Amino acid sequence: VTRQSSPDSTPVPLVDLRAQYRTLREKVLAAIESVLESMQLNLGPNVRAFEQEFASYCGTQYAVGVGSGTEALHLALLAVGVGPGDEVITSAHTFFATVEAILLCGARPVLCDVRDDTLNIDPEQVERRVTPRTRAIIPVHMHGQPAEMDALLDIGRRAGVAVIEDACQAHGARYRGRRAGSLGDAGCFSFYVAKNLGAYGEAGAVVTSNPEIARAVAALRDHGSEERYHHNRPGVNSRLDEIQAAVLRVKLPYLDEWNDARRRLAGRYGQLLAGANVRLPFEHPDCTHVYHHYAVRVADRDRLREHLQAKGIATGIHYPVPLHLQPALASYGWERGTFPNVERAANELLSLPMYAELQDADAQRVAAAVLEFQARDRPGVPHAREVQS
Numbered sequence: 001v002t003r004q005s006s007p008d009s010t011p012v013p014l015v016d017l018r019a020q021y022r023t024l025r026e027k028v029l030a031a032i033e034s035v036l037e038s039m040q041l042n043l044g045p046n047v048r049a050f051e052q053e054f055a056s057y058c059g060t061q062y063a064v065g066v067g068s069g070t071e072a073l074h075l076a077l078l079a080v081g082v083g084p085g086d087e088v089i090t091s092a093h094t095f096f097a098t099v100e101a102i103l104l105c106g107a108r109p110v111l112c113d114v115r116d117d118t119l120n121i122d123p124e125q126v127e128r129r130v131t132p133r134t135r136a137i138i139p140v141h142m143h144g145q146p147a148e149m150d151a152l153l154d155i156g157r158r159a160g161v162a163v164i165e166d167a168c169q170a171h172g173a174r175y176r177g178r179r180a181g182s183l184g185d186a187g188c189f190s191f192y193v194a195k196n197l198g199a200y201g202e203a204g205a206v207v208t209s210n211p212e213i214a215r216a217v218a219a220l221r222d223h224g225s226e227e228r229y230h231h232n233r234p235g236v237n238s239r240l241d242e243i244q245a246a247v248l249r250v251k252l253p254y255l256d257e258w259n260d261a262r263r264r265l266a267g268r269y270g271q272l273l274a275g276a277n278v279r280l281p282f283e284h285p286d287c288t289h290v291y292h293h294y295a296v297r298v299a300d301r302d303r304l305r306e307h308l309q310a311k312g313i314a315t316g317i318h319y320p321v322p323l324h325l326q327p328a329l330a331s332y333g334w335e336r337g338t339f340p341n342v343e344r345a346a347n348e349l350l351s352l353p354m355y356a357e358l359q360d361a362d363a364q365r366v367a368a369a370v371l372e373f374q375a376r377d378r379p380g381v382p383h384a385r386e387v388q389s
């Protein structure tokens with residue numbers, strides 16, 4: 001990567017898609033051109049090859065390319081039999097799409113609080129919410145770190161329900177050595193443009209080693225048909241297109257390298273922010289975190305965010321409104337205070353710039369700006385809590 005470290009006035013984006021594109025331009029253009037020359041535009045050779053390559057990367061028997069991460073979740077749930085009247089347990093700290101997929105099946109979302117350290121679903125809470133109507137559990141590997149899969153798989157096994165991983169933020173992450181997505185009955189990925197592995201449009205995949213799930217998802221993504229114009233059940237139109245698959249095939253070989261760079265950068269932020277009054281992301285000893293977000297926690301989040309913005313440093317909030325307080329879910333009657341760890345996280349989380357091409361000098365600028373804000377804000381007065389080495 002050739003980009004020079006930026007002078008103090010150059011904006012630091014949250015994610016820099018152009019910086020990555022510059023490193024891949026020729027290969028991407030050649031791949032797109034060859035799709036256009038072939039005019040095989042969906043479910044063709046690139047989709048088939050990407051499915052094999054991605055399954056092999058994840059360590060599963062199958063991958064099925066679909067139109068988005070949301071559709072990956074929706075179709076995986078349908079494939080394991082989730083339907084109206086069923087309950088699906090998931091975390092209240094996730095992107096809205098996780099719950100949307102449950103609603104699209106006509107099922108009822110049952111939310112849980114997260115662990116305060118990892119911000120991943122708390123297995124004890126899952127256990128307490130299993131009922132005879134539970135049909136699936138969706139652990140979400142938030143911010144790029146896998147949930148506690150052994151405990152969750154054990155709950156799933158005892159209850160006789162499917163465990164569908166939402167790995168949309170965790171491409172390449174590992175749990176006890178195994179890849180995210182390969183641990184449950186199926187794993188669902190988004191290749192949204194800004195993901196660790198991002199397409200240049202919308203795309204997603206379901207990975208699994210269960211041939212029935214793979215077959216069901218492959219039919220459901222294409223109007224429920226295995227043979228053209230023969231429809232066994234209604235599905236959707238959610239085919240992965242060839243141009244996106246071709247782009248993903250160019251990018252996949254770099255994913256580990258990019259994740260390593262993210263992890264190095266996370267380590268660097270950790271050093272640089274050691275003296276700041278922020279709580280750094282916690283890396284669970286069982287996990288290899290791939291830092292889709294580098295989300296710190298800080299008491300005075302909104303003012304710090306403004307300070308960074310004024311210095312040209314972009315940040316993100318993932319996510320400002322917990323799921324149980326979303327207007328779209330008001331009919332379920334969850335009140336403020338129901339999931340205290342999620343609510344606290346929603347007030348404190350701040351995602352700092354994080355992408356493989358981010359330069360060390362930029363990370364230094366970000367950290368210096370955080371330290372400057374805090375020194376100016378409360379000279380000599382440490383915040384009472386949330387300091388972690």
Ligand SMILES: Cc1ncc(COP(=O)(O)O)c(C=O)c1O
Nearest residue numbers: 068069070095097098168190192
């Ligand atoms: C945790 C999580 N689940 C689901 C999704 C949905 O993926 P998509 O935007 O590709 O539909 C996303 C990403 O956007 C996500 O971060």
